Amino acid sequence: MRLNGLVGGTLGGRLVRWLACLSLGVLGCLCLGVYVSVKSNIEAQQASRLDKSAAAIVHLFEKTQRHQQPGALAHDLEDLLRVNRDLHLKLLDERGDALFISSPDAWPAEGRTYTFNFSAEPRRKDYVAAVLVLDTAPDQAILDRLALILWIAALIGSAAIALGGYFIVFLGLAPVRALAEQTRNLAIRSLDGRLETEGIPAELQVLVDQFNALLDRLEKAYQQLEGFNADVAHELRTPLANIIASSELALRGKERDECLRDCIGSNLEEMRRLSGIVDDMLFLSLADRGAKARRAPVQSLAGMCAEVADYYEAVLTESGLQWTVEGDGAGCFDSALLKRALSNLLNNAARHAERGSTVAIRIAQEAGGQIRLSVANRGEPIHPGSLPHIFNRFFRVDASRSQGSQNHGLGLAIVSAIARMHDGEPFAKSENGETEIGVRLRP
Template sequence: MRIINSLAVRLSLLFALVSVLLLGCIGTYLYHSLTREIAWRDDQMLQGRLERLESLIDNGESVDMLHRRSHLYANMLGNRDSLLWILDASSRVLIEINPSDLSVPNLPMTDTVRMLDTTGPVQARLAWHTFIHDGRSFTLIAGKLLDERNQMLRAYQLTLWFAMAMGALLALLLGWGVSRHGLKPLQRLVEQANRINIRQLDRRLEVASEAQEISHLSHGLNRMLDRLEAGFSKLSRYSADMAHELRTPLTNLLGQTQHTLRRERSASEYQQVLASNIEEYERLSKMIDSILFLARTEAPSKESATEEVDIGLLVMQLCDYFEGMAEDDGRMLINNASGLIVANRDLLRTALANLIANALQHGRSNTPIHISTHITGEKLHLDVHNRGDIISQDDLPRVFERFYRCDPSRTGVAASGGLGLAIVQSIAHWHGGEVYAESSDKNGTTFTLILPNS
């Protein structure tokens, strides 16, 4: 079965099959037209013979004379496969030339020339005709044995079969060669592809020099490589960013603890350091949680339960949760959200909580935060709107990147270490949705979570 998997083998087999079909059709056609042609010529000849005999008789040769000189006709006909009978009205044989000793055929009377193939061990083609001469009726029968013709046709048939077999074999061999040659670009593609590895993800397959089909394939593969390279560099950037983010709390922990141990200190100082350490540990732990969360929501084909979620209720619970914080800053959370959606409740709540927390963090004091929904087509839009810090146009698409901070000098504001919005995005993607941000002086800042509403 393995050999059938080779494209070259398959192609050459197909070539052979096609040639067999083609040669078969042509052979059959040739054979039949030859058969028809020969039969037509034989018929013509028999008919001519009948006509000549009839005119001979008409010209005064009496049948008796003919009878007496029948050997003459036998010679005249000249070969051993010709037949001739002349019968009178009572089917008595007047003249017979019959080297194969066929029995006298019993034929109906006819004015016109008629043709017939005899059946039996010896096959013959007969033409006969009845005519009146001197008030007597005669039946002329001319015939030709088919042995020779059949033999010839059989030989011809054999030749055709042989030609067809040879043609198929030739097609197989040629097909093999042609396929091998034609598939060479594929081989080159494989060699090129083999040269690309994780360290050389920037390499691309050559496109220009190859056949169109191959260059389409190369294009497709190159586009795939683009995506892989982007994903891969994103991933390694995340790893680097993550390592950097982990460094800050670790530096604090290390330095602070070593500094404390350098000399004897009071119990309250030790307590102070340990408590401060806990805060750093919590930061680290929180960061690890967030990274794991992202890894899990982004893992392909991870199924989690979805259920019908009442958005209005969910937002109400979250407003209740954040209410104290908002009021503390003289702000209000205004819930205009409603509707049902099939989603994972916990994930959706986390996403919304992160958006609201983000709005609380970046919004201006004494301005409200609006949470509202609207439906367009198959999508449910969930807007979280606040007034306050404007996100610049350059930063807008990047705020969802991990560890991205609009203001690089500001670190550690959120305990999630810059992962809150990345989490929102991964949750949106998990649901087959999207999230984007808009920000302007006039309209304030709006984060919109779009979820499929089906």
């Protein structure tokens, strides 16, 4: 699971995002609770200080007679407030006018206010009520800093939990990645393979069982399809062989009916063509069932290719083409199958190459020890949309290239089958006026 998967639609990304949101919500609630608790405690302390200060002022009026003297009350109040510099006092008369204000220049614009009245017995006749104001600016600054710290802590905590959750999810999805790798290794040619169930979590066991059951049904259907192809080929082969035999006997007879002989000759040619199709279908069916090439040492692939090209010399000369062999290689191959594949490739190139051009048979060593054997020709390029399908059975690019009376569309399919029988793969490319079709083989 890559980091850019967190913003995509991956399962791991969704889990990490939900975990991050959940952790942010939980940590946010905890931080909010801490903030509210601290704020309530501070407000309780503020209320307690106001109550105690008010009681001290009332006590000053009740127990101290010295305040009856001019200036004595103001001096006593200033001594009381000097200890609490964030407290401010205002004494009011009956009309609400302020007779005494402590620190008028420093009176807070905002603060917590506590108003109380003096009883008739202790108060002087000119003081009726008092207003105590507690400057809450320092406490508010502390709360602001606390809120910022808690908010940052919540974000950092959520990020840490999300990062930890990323690695936990990455480890937790390891069985899913293992299943994906197993399914990637499955192919149509290895339908007997199944997903391993050992070590699979219980949550994925049902999915694996259902997938294996699907593979069972698919393998059975594919075997039925292969059997059908083989059955059709065998059913057609016998009557075709009988028709060919009877036609050959008629041609050897003494009858001189030229029309009859021409008809039989034409039928014989067509039947042989159908027999070739059946043989090719049987070969493809055998390859689809997993048949392997019978390997033997081949000392020079260039020499083998030259033999096949010599055999096709007349066909190439008739098309106005020349041929060359580029490179060489050696290894263990089924030389008969390789000659058949090369024959199909040369036949395909002879049909589509420009007259007067050169058909190149190329042999090259590739990374990983593979041998690349291909035939290249100059001519009309193949459309990119058709390239992936040219190895399909009976596929023709278009009518102008089909020449259906001379080929039946199984040549390149046989090339692909021969490549698979050598544990290789076919390839094709067509660009800049050159078409190259071939196989990659494992020696």
